[in-house]
Amino acid sequence: MKLSRRLFISSAAVALTAPAYLRTGLAQSAPIVIGSMTPLTGGGGPYGPEKSDAHRAVVAEVNANGGVMGREVRLISEDSETNPEAAVRAARKLIDADKVSAILGTWASSVTLGIMPLCQEANVLQLFSGSSDYLPDGDSKGLIFNLQPLNKAWAVALADLAVQRGFKEVAFAGPKNDFAASMGESFAASLQALGGSIVGEPFYYNPGQASYRAEAEQLIRMNPPAIFMAGYVTDFIPVYRELIRGGFTGQIITLSFAVGPDFKDAVGSAADGILHGSPIPPIGKDSYDAYLKLVGIEPNGQVQNSYGCMAYDEINLCLLGMEMAKSTVSSDVAAAIRQIANGPGDRVTTFAEGKALIDAGKPMNYDGASSSADFQENGMLKSRDFALYEIKDGKDEIILTTTSDATK
Numbered sequence: 566m567k568l569s570r571r572l573f574i575s576s577a578a579v580a581l582t583a584p585a586y587l588r589t590g591l592a593q594s595a596p597i598v599i600g601s602m603t604p605l606t607g608g609g610g611p612y613g614p615e616k617s618d619a620h621r622a623v624v625a626e627v628n629a630n631g632g633v634m635g636r637e638v639r640l641i642s643e644d645s646e647t648n649p650e651a652a653v654r655a656a657r658k659l660i661d662a663d664k665v666s667a668i669l670g671t672w673a674s675s676v677t678l679g680i681m682p683l684c685q686e687a688n689v690l691q692l693f694s695g696s697s698d699y700l701p702d703g704d705s706k707g708l709i710f711n712l713q714p715l716n717k718a719w720a721v722a723l724a725d726l727a728v729q730r731g732f733k734e735v736a737f738a739g740p741k742n743d744f745a746a747s748m749g750e751s752f753a754a755s756l757q758a759l760g761g762s763i764v765g766e767p768f769y770y771n772p773g774q775a776s777y778r779a780e781a782e783q784l785i786r787m788n789p790p791a792i793f794m795a796g797y798v799t800d801f802i803p804v805y806r807e808l809i810r811g812g813f814t815g816q817i818i819t820l821s822f823a824v825g826p827d828f829k830d831a832v833g834s835a836a837d838g839i840l841h842g843s844p845i846p847p848i849g850k851d852s853y854d855a856y857l858k859l860v861g862i863e864p865n866g867q868v869q870n871s872y873g874c875m876a877y878d879e880i881n882l883c884l885l886g887m888e889m890a891k892s893t894v895s896s897d898v899a900a901a902i903r904q905i906a907n908g909p910g911d912r913v914t915t916f917a918e919g920k921a922l923i924d925a926g927k928p929m930n931y932d933g934a935s936s937s938a939d940f941q942e943n944g945m946l947k948s949r950d951f952a953l954y955e956i957k958d959g960k961d962e963i964i965l966t967t968t969s970d971a972t973k
Contacts, residue, residue, distance in 0.1 A: 595636070610799070652680050656684070668684060670692075674696060685708065688706065691710070698716050718844075727756065768787075819839060848866060853934045871935075888916075949969055
């Protein structure tokens, strides 16, 4: 679903052509500008489009039904390129030129952390899906909300999976970025708590290389029974190929977003046996099905668009926060989001349902398409469901599901 160029420019065109004595009134009803910064290229490229599609779909529906506070919502989309430097340039444009009230949709933790100082300085809200344990450290104003569990939660689930399969000695490898560094620390701590240990030192490599043969050979020389690879699909594919070519026969454990269709198409039957895990949306729940249908996907009882559903929650929470606060002032909106997400109040799953309660003066509790969306004081999720899988015959076979409580 795409918004027309006419819709994006209509308010600006009216303001420019209106007589001077009308412009004050127009300014009061000027569009609310939101930045959608998603990874359309780079390591997160397979997942950025579903995030941006969710943002656009919700905004189109909201605008078709009167907007927020009676104002049109204008969505400005930028590609983070899964690269902090590119993201900082895009954020400067969104903040300085477009005057956004919020930036939504960042995926890589390094990108989210990279633009956070700019957002903090400009008092711009951030709603995103990131997992680095360092994410809360950059926020001193209470202006961030994360729809993804942190690495501490991922690591507990994946370390438990490794030990259940008999692997207490595991090597760790990942790209040199905030996400992998945080994941390495958390996985090592979780494995140690279960009586295991990391083989050698955690191994970090530079992403985007022409060849990873040297990296694979170094990992093979460590002779670990298993390797936990915390990479993106773009670097995991070539590293894994080199491991196979080099004769590695141990267990590979990784993250589900690294072994999606692109990975399976690239390596074929060599994918079989890989263990992986990820947070999962509430499959079969009305909130999740409503999101899928909004973006034109028929629910099939499986995990579909696992990042798009987070983006759906990002934009709904942001716009509901503005509607409840009757403001785009970031501190007011952040306070409203906490009320909306954590309740107590009547359950809502869409902007329309929430707005009806706001108009009636009733409290609400937003139940998301990706999770219950209950937040801690630092803007991180209180809990999230995980699924653990093994690839068999080219398909993900579920081993178990678990809930990780981030408050413990």
